[in-house]
Amino acid sequence: MAPTIRRRSTLAWLAAGSLLPLGATADSKFPERPITLVVPNAAGGAADNLARAMAEELAGRLGQPVVVENLGGASGALGAQRVLRANPDGYTLLFGTTSDMVVTPIANRAAGYAPRDFTPITKVGVTQMVLLARPGLGVTTVDQLVALARQKPNGLSLGITGSASLQAFAAVALQRAAGVDLLGVPYKGGAPMLNDLLAGQVDLGIAALPGALPHVRAGKLVALGLLSEKRATAAPDIPSVNESASVKGVQVEIWAALAGPPKLPAPVVDTIARAATAMLTDKAFAERRAKMGDQTPPVESPAEFARFLAADEQRYRALATGMKLE
Known part of the structure; x- marks a missing residue:
């Protein structure tokens, strides 16, 4: 409409x-x-x-x-x-x-x-949901991530909560839009996934913005982009993944x-x-x-x-x- x-x-x-x-x-x-x-x-x-x-x-x-x-x-x-x-x-x-x-x-x-x-x-x-990276991965933008993922098909791990959850659907939407293959690592909940991401056990994660934002502000995680059309009022400095040259049309929100x-x-x-x-x-x-x-x-x-x-x-x-x- x-x-x-x-x-x-x-x-x-x-x-x-x-x-x-x-x-x-x-x-x-x-x-x-x-x-x-x-x-x-x-x-x-x-x-x-x-x-x-x-x-x-x-x-x-x-x-x-x-x-x-x-x-x-x-x-x-x-x-x-x-x-x-x-x-x-x-x-x-x-x-x-x-x-x-x-x-x-x-x-x-x-x-x-x-x-x-x-x-x-x-x-x-x-x-809104956010795509996160461990700082040691060496990427700070979606375009950098996509370039790295294309060099290493299924070589980068992505933490998600379950294999049939909203985060799993978000992971599929992101990969299809970017034309890359990531290695999905399912967790029983968001907290265990974030803990492993903070510890560097997985490369990437998808999480709800409110729970992830304190870790981003503390420099413990890198926010690559929101899986939304627009930026968040609470975090206007974090871009949408759709602002990148590599990804368009991703919209997965809670x-x-x-x-x-x-x-x-x-x-x-x-x-x-x-x-x-x-x-x-x-x-x-x-x-x-x-x-x-x-x-x-x-x-x-x-x-x-x-x-x-x-x-x-x-x-x-x-x-x-x-x-x-x-």
Whole structure:
């Protein structure tokens, strides 16, 4: 969709609801009791921290507590399935991400669901990913890395979290765009991978920017580029990999979103979406999240997020072709 058309669509959606107070919909009683926000990750991680910050903000705008329920396991599938089985009344929502809403059902058919099974509400956050190198590798730019990798096919090791994770998809996107072959080294989590990268046991790694940035600032790791179209507000000195001459068209980010079970009534969707919009357009909230390394996404209507979700699924399915998904 062209940017101008998208802006008009969003403005029209916002204007349609501006004539009513936040909770005044066809189902004006919603919400009447606490809402459960299911996070398909363990407590204490980046997704959980963002979910808890947003739960507090949403509670203030909806007038009811928003209680975070952590349900990790099966790469996010357990939490996603919990929401898909819930009553479509708005009291059980998913704090979904690229991984559990898109990557997991593509990588694992046993997950038993697809992105289209959810009722999309809106995107609420974006965390960028960064390509890292150990300082001793002797490269400081993507172009230097690509030149070295072409001299040593499968000679440079790349640490990733799992063989069917978002980082694995990011590694494939990067290698296909650059026309190089790297030796993938799967880890059970981001922390062990970063530890080995810091120790020089692997040459390269792909990680979420907030967790990697302190090591970059300390000179312990080299940030070669973000796997995004734009630079990060929190680190404007780190270029996008797409700014290089060797790589174009790489876009792999960790987005977070609100979604509900199938057949969630439109008035309930709109009530939640407008509360999320009020949160996202709160300058103080956006500034707090930026300090944590998160990007506040542009406001999207539920229909716009649905189109984004469908396009993202198509893009990741294309990347999955030829991947060894385990």
